[in-house]
Amino acid sequence: MGELRAYAALGAAQIRSATAYRTSFLIELFGNMGATVFDVLTVLVLFRATPALGGFSLAEAMLIAGLSAAGFTLADFTVGNVDHLKSLVRAGTLDAVLVRPLGALPQLLLMDLPVRKALRVVFGFTVLVLAVAANDIDWTPARALLLVVAPVAAAVFFGSIFVSSASLAFWWVDSGEVGAAFTYGGRDFTSYPMSVFGGWFRGLFAYALGFAFVAYQPALALLGVPDPLGLPAWSGFLSPLVAFAAAAFAAGVWRAGIRHYRSTGS
Amino acid sequence: MDQRDASVPTISRIGPFRASIATFGALIGSGFRRYATYRQATIAGTFTNIVFGFLRCYVLLAVAATAAGQRPAGYTAEQLATYVWVGQGLLAVIGLWGWTELADRIRSGDIAADLLRPVPPLTGFLAADLGRALHGMLTRFVPPLLAGAVFFPLHTPSRWQTVPLFAVSVVLAVVICFGCRFVVNATAYWLQDARGPITLWTLGAGVLGGLYFPLRLLPAELTVALWVATPLPSLLQTPLDVIAERDGPALQAGLVALQVVWAVLILALGALVQRRAERRLVVQGG
Numbered sequence: 001m002g003e004l005r006a007y008a009a010l011g012a013a014q015i016r017s018a019t020a021y022r023t024s025f026l027i028e029l030f031g032n033m034g035a036t037v038f039d040v041l042t043v044l045v046l047f048r049a050t051p052a053l054g055g056f057s058l059a060e061a062m063l064i065a066g067l068s069a070a071g072f073t074l075a076d077f078t079v080g081n082v083d084h085l086k087s088l089v090r091a092g093t094l095d096a097v098l099v100r101p102l103g104a105l106p107q108l109l110l111m112d113l114p115v116r117k118a119l120r121v122v123f124g125f126t127v128l129v130l131a132v133a134a135n136d137i138d139w140t141p142a143r144a145l146l147l148v149v150a151p152v153a154a155a156v157f158f159g160s161i162f163v164s165s166a167s168l169a170f171w172w173v174d175s176g177e178v179g180a181a182f183t184y185g186g187r188d189f190t191s192y193p194m195s196v197f198g199g200w201f202r203g204l205f206a207y208a209l210g211f212a213f214v215a216y217q218p219a220l221a222l223l224g225v226p227d228p229l230g231l232p233a234w235s236g237f238l239s240p241l242v243a244f245a246a247a248a249f250a251a252g253v254w255r256a257g258i259r260h261y262r263s264t265g266s
Numbered sequence: 267m268d269q270r271d272a273s274v275p276t277i278s279r280i281g282p283f284r285a286s287i288a289t290f291g292a293l294i295g296s297g298f299r300r301y302a303t304y305r306q307a308t309i310a311g312t313f314t315n316i317v318f319g320f321l322r323c324y325v326l327l328a329v330a331a332t333a334a335g336q337r338p339a340g341y342t343a344e345q346l347a348t349y350v351w352v353g354q355g356l357l358a359v360i361g362l363w364g365w366t367e368l369a370d371r372i373r374s375g376d377i378a379a380d381l382l383r384p385v386p387p388l389t390g391f392l393a394a395d396l397g398r399a400l401h402g403m404l405t406r407f408v409p410p411l412l413a414g415a416v417f418f419p420l421h422t423p424s425r426w427q428t429v430p431l432f433a434v435s436v437v438l439a440v441v442i443c444f445g446c447r448f449v450v451n452a453t454a455y456w457l458q459d460a461r462g463p464i465t466l467w468t469l470g471a472g473v474l475g476g477l478y479f480p481l482r483l484l485p486a487e488l489t490v491a492l493w494v495a496t497p498l499p500s501l502l503q504t505p506l507d508v509i510a511e512r513d514g515p516a517l518q519a520g521l522v523a524l525q526v527v528w529a530v531l532i533l534a535l536g537a538l539v540q541r542r543a544e545r546r547l548v549v550q551g552g
Contacts, residue, residue, distance in 0.1 A: 027462030034469045042478050049338035049483055050329045174306035181317035188321050196328040199417075201320045 006102055010110035018115040028116040036069055036120040039191065040127055054195035055228050059134040061193060063222065066128035067215035068190040071154020073124035077117045079159040082108055083179060086169035092264035104258060105163070125151070135223060143222055146237060150218035153243035154190075157214050160243070160250035161186055167250075170257030182209075190214040195228045213242040289385060290393045297397025308405050311358055315406065316413045319354040323347055323418055326479070339482035344421035345510040349480055351414025352509050353502055358406035359399050359436065360443040360501055362471050367391070368451035369460035381544065388536050392444055399440040421510055428511055431522055435505040438525040442497050445532030446471070452536070455543035476503030482512070493521075497528040 018025050043065050047058045056064070085108065088094040097107050128151060137143065165179030172178075186205075189197070194206045194216045206212035213235070220227050221236025301308075326346045329338050336342075341349065368391060371377045380387050414420060423429055450467040454460035472478060475498045481489050493499045504521045507513060513521070 021459055024457070024459045024462045028465050031462065031465030031469055034466075038469065038473045038478065042473075045479055045483050046325070046329050050331075050333040052332050053325075054328050172306070174304065174310065176307040176310035177314040178310040181314040185314070185317045185321060188318070192325055192328075197320075197324045201324070 003102060007106060007110055010107070011113055014110065014113040015115050025116060029119050032114075032117050033119040033123050036073055036123050039187070040065055040069060043191065054193035056193045056195075059131065060219070060223060060225070062127070062131040063135055064193060064215045064219045065191045066124075066131035067150055067154060067219055068187060069124035070121075070128040070151040071124075071214060072158050072187040072190075073117070073121040074151065074155035075158035075162060077114060077121050078155070079109060079162045080117070080183075081112045081114055082162050082166040083183070084108070084112060085166040086173065086175065089169045089261065090173050090264070094261060095263050098258075098261075105254060132222075137222055138224055142237070146218055146221055146239075150215075150222075150236075150239050153218075153239040154214045156243040157210070157239075157246045158183070158186065160246035163250040164246075164253045167253045167257040170260050186211055186214075190216065210242045210246060213239045290389070293385070293390055293393030294397040294400065297394035298401045299397075300394070301398050301401040312406055312409045315354040315357060315410045319351050319410050319414055320417075322354075322478075323350040323414065326350060327418075339480055341480065341482070341510065341512060342421070344419050345512060346480075347414060347418040348421040348510045349506045351411050351418070351420065353477060353506050354410040354414075355407040356436065356439070356502060356505060357477070359402040360439050361395065361398060361402065361447075362443060362475065362477070362501065363468055365395075365447045366451065366460070366464060368448060369454040369464065372451075372454040372460075373458060377547070381547075386537075386540070388448060388533070388540050391448060392441070392533075395444040396440065403436070423509065423511060425511065425515060425518075427515065428509065428518070431518060432505060432509045435508045435522045435525060438522065438529050439501050439505050441529045442500050442525065442532055443471075445529070445536050446497060446501075448536045449532070449539055452539045452543060455539075455547060471498060471501060474498040475501040476506060480506075482507075493524065497532055500525045500528045 040062075043053075043061060044058075046053060047061070051057075053061050082105070085094070088097070088108075094104075097104050097111075100107065132147065161182050162179075165175075165182050168175040168179060186209075189205050189211050194202060194212050197206065206216075212231075217227070217231065217236040218239045219236070221233060224233075226233065227235070323346075326338075326349070327343055330336055330341070330343045330346055338346070368377075368387070371380065377387070380390065383390065385393075423432075446467065450463050451460055453463045457463070474481070474492055474496065481492060481499055481503050484492075489499075493503075500521075504525055507521060508518055511518065
């Protein structure tokens with residue numbers, strides 16, 4: 001109970017500090033939303049030049065992009081700040097987090113809760129809702145359930161990617177932008193039908209790393225469209241399982257990283 | 267800035283012009299050395315550029331496969347691949363994102379020390395940025411281009427003037443990009459906290475510079491308006507269209523001429539902003 005109150009105090013302090021400089025906060029709020037807006041606009045612009053992308057219509061592609069945007073923005077809002085970890089590891093200031101009687105990961109997330117990213121979550125889910133409305137979906141109880149579960153599973157998956165790639169800093173302090181290839185790269189990758197990509201690149205990102213199950217396979221299951229790449233129709237329903245596996249992996253990497261951490265000093 | 271800068275001859279018998287050239291050169295060298303220190307970050311950044319290269323290349327090639335005449339916005343598939351991979355290489359050269367040094371120094375009050383130097387801040391930061399860009403050109407430009415050439419058919423320039431024109435265009439893009447970042451950072455003189463303008467810049471420069479998709483995919487009038495009314499397409503779209511030979515020789519050279527105009531305008535604006543700011547500057551700190 002005391003722990004929960006401590007977390008609540010940390011979160012509330014963040015909201016107060018974010019609203020201290022109102023103009024800057026508002027610009028950042030809309031600027032952050034703009035990033036997701038442009039991601040979605042990019043898909044629309046591409047469809048100006050072509051009637052189909054990888055064999056999918058605009059409405060179908062928007063459902064994939066919407067699932068990805070909803071999952072990514074939710075994960076970025078709640079967990080995305082963990083990428084500050086590398087500066088804490090470099091400076092050795094993670095010590096201060098570790099000596100407190102609270103969990104290290106929740107503290108890190110609440111120490112700098114990105115209130116400025118709140119609006120883009122709303123936008124991500126708006127795109128998803130509009131995309132669902134634009135498609136003629138043959139509703140069944142299983143599909144309705146999938147529509148609720150898939151964005152959450154996508155968020156858990158992206159959150160796991162955020163935590164795993166940030167943990168890289170425990171072993172490689174100068175890992176710098178490598179994490180972005182999987183977090184922001186993953187967001188861009190999952191925004192498009194997998195049939196767009198080819199060769200070993202698709203094999204690696206879509207199936208070995210599991211990004212195909214974030215938005216593409218669930219979207220196919222919702223639409224009832226067979227996968228041009230040959231996975232069975234029920235594979236869209238695997239998204240929570242894949243997300244769970246990713247979360248278990250991230251938890252393992254995080255624990256190993258915390259144990260490996262040796263602080264620093266000068 | 268390391269200690270060797272202190273020995274730079276700014277007052278000497280070799281004459282003021284040669285002395286300022288020597289100072290400018292020394293500052294370029296210091297900018298180069300500063301970035302050459304972070305070797306692991308260079309490798310990490312290159313890896314990320316290559317991953318994004320694959321992503322964008324596959325998406326644009328998928329567009330080309332089903333577009334009318336298989337030439338979306340007038341690019342062939344090879345030209346699009348060149349556009350993407352050269353773009354990924356140039357990203358670190360022009361340094362689109364992440365420069366908040368001036369804003370940080372204004373906020374902390376360190377800018378007071380910069381104003382005491384014999385070199386004006388605009389010139390000093392420009393020289394350091396050219397050094398950074400040179401380091402980027404030598405380390406970050408080639409690997410994505412090689413990766414692209416190994417996995418995708420690229421467009422080979424067919425005109426003799428394309429490569430020299432591209433080189434000029436890249437230098438101009440670096441100068442324009444620096445000028446934009448300087449002006450955006452300089453808003454901190456008035457706002458203290460420049461994070462808002464920097465967020466808007468990060469957002470606008472990527473999309474309207476032509477990184478996410480070639481701007482030619484937009485309606486033609488909008489593309490022309492962006493090119494003439496804003497410096498943003500001159501950052502990436504121009505050098506990429508030059509190397510991909512998207513246009514005829516006249517327009518190809520004309521786009522670079524437009525870059526010259528923007529480079530002069532943005533540096534003049536930077537100097538003006540700096541002069542106005544110095545008149546009302548309140549040094550932070552305590």
